Amino acid sequence: MVGVFRGPSQRNTRMTNMSQRTAVTLGTSAFVESTSGRLLPDLEIIALNRMGFGRSLQDLEAWRSLPGDSAEKLSAWIERQLHSDRIDDSECEKRLEGLSTINKPIERLWQDHYRKAPEGDKKYEAIYQPVEEVKAATLLRAVYSKRQLQEVLADFWHNHFNVSPHRSEEIAPVFPSYDREVIHRHPLGNFREMLEAVAQHPAMLFYLDNAQNSRNGPNENWARELFELYTLGALNYLGVMRQKDVPGFADGRPVGYVDDDIYEATRAFTGWRVNDNEDEWQPGMEDTGSFRYYDLWHDRFQKSVLGKQLSPDQPPMKDGRDVLDALAAHPGTGRHIARKLALRLIGDHPPESLVEQAASLFTSQYQAPDQIRQVVRLLLLSNAFATTWGDKLKRPFEILAGTLRALSADIKAAQPTVGKLWQMGQPLFGRVPPDGYPDHKEAWSGTSSMLERWRHVEGFA
Numbered sequence: 369m370v371g372v373f374r375g376p377s378q379r380n381t382r383m384t385n386m387s388q389r390t391a392v393t394l395g396t397s398a399f400v401e402s403t404s405g406r407l408l409p410d411l412e413i414i415a416l417n418r419m420g421f422g423r424s425l426q427d428l429e430a431w432r433s434l435p436g437d438s439a440e441k442l443s444a445w446i447e448r449q450l451h452s453d454r455i456d457d458s459e460c461e462k463r464l465e466g467l468s469t470i471n472k473p474i475e476r477l478w479q480d481h482y483r484k485a486p487e488g489d490k491k492y493e494a495i496y497q498p499v500e501e502v503k504a505a506t507l508l509r510a511v512y513s514k515r516q517l518q519e520v521l522a523d524f525w526h527n528h529f530n531v532s533p534h535r536s537e538e539i540a541p542v543f544p545s546y547d548r549e550v551i552h553r554h555p556l557g558n559f560r561e562m563l564e565a566v567a568q569h570p571a572m573l574f575y576l577d578n579a580q581n582s583r584n585g586p587n588e589n590w591a592r593e594l595f596e597l598y599t600l601g602a603l604n605y606l607g608v609m610r611q612k613d614v615p616g617f618a619d620g621r622p623v624g625y626v627d628d629d630i631y632e633a634t635r636a637f638t639g640w641r642v643n644d645n646e647d648e649w650q651p652g653m654e655d656t657g658s659f660r661y662y663d664l665w666h667d668r669f670q671k672s673v674l675g676k677q678l679s680p681d682q683p684p685m686k687d688g689r690d691v692l693d694a695l696a697a698h699p700g701t702g703r704h705i706a707r708k709l710a711l712r713l714i715g716d717h718p719p720e721s722l723v724e725q726a727a728s729l730f731t732s733q734y735q736a737p738d739q740i741r742q743v744v745r746l747l748l749l750s751n752a753f754a755t756t757w758g759d760k761l762k763r764p765f766e767i768l769a770g771t772l773r774a775l776s777a778d779i780k781a782a783q784p785t786v787g788k789l790w791q792m793g794q795p796l797f798g799r800v801p802p803d804g805y806p807d808h809k810e811a812w813s814g815t816s817s818m819l820e821r822w823r824h825v826e827g828f829a
Contacts, residue, residue, distance in 0.1 A: 510765070
């Protein structure tokens, strides 16, 4: 399943030989749309599929009402989607009104769906109601939201900072807060701010065990995934060697990380835990389900992470924040995140020159409040965005949402519709390992998965 679903009103989409198009101006640079001779759909189709979950009649009308040629329309559409807070999305929000948990504060989620969950047959239903409602909201937004790019990026960041809400009964109740306060609050903002929001959220603290990370019982799960998946990436892991032997260490700019960086970062995050003191036996703790820095658990001695020396007895949380600062500013993080964004927004084989350009921008703007927005804009305005087609395989969630958008479907009950994703091979938030669902075609080209996706589409015929 490559490309876009065509509903009854969309089957006659005109295909244009892009090799015959002339150069057009996009932003401040001219580009030739294609020289390969490959047939590409109109630019509106590429944009609405790449920056959203597929074209709807409403979006097609909105695109075509924009002034100018296709390049000018694309530029205007990009700016509109990059500032989603300016888009009236009240129609979509009305569809979410029956989901009672998605806007609950974390303290109420913790009490209502964990501490006060009834015993017996109703316990599981109470604990996992918030998760099921986030799933329903996720599908409804993907299908009906006018803030399509925001929802594409929310899906991206959920996969990047993957949390499996079914891993424990402590995670499931607070999952709406993670979706709301972390993922949907920061998709186009500053990566460093988003990183701290992730590090402090109880869903992640429970998922990767930092809620139990103390000076007397260190747990490295969070620190290891922080380096390997969320920031520098596995390509910047240099294996077992001394920190001082890493190239660039002497200048305070090591080119990569080693195991000792992870061990030291583990110590830096001791005491970052959750207010879960049900029996009130720990001094100063509460039972709200919210984040808590617990000084009694913190390793106060000096540490060394990525060539930076952390002094002993620093102020509360400064050790962990120093680690986040170093990771967010490291060029390896820029390359890792830029490549993943290019894979999502362009294709499985984005031009290396574009990835490097995006990585350089990501790193140079690591303190900017709109850092991610700047990088996403660069990718969307690139020649590669407008001329790449057929280089990705739509995953089941994208196919489900895209089909419903193409057919202008009116979903009366979202949760049964979400259930179709189990058969299609991508249950929402069902990835148990912290790496998230893969984002390359080879992972989704198996015969069983393809067959279920074909059956899904056939069911709408």
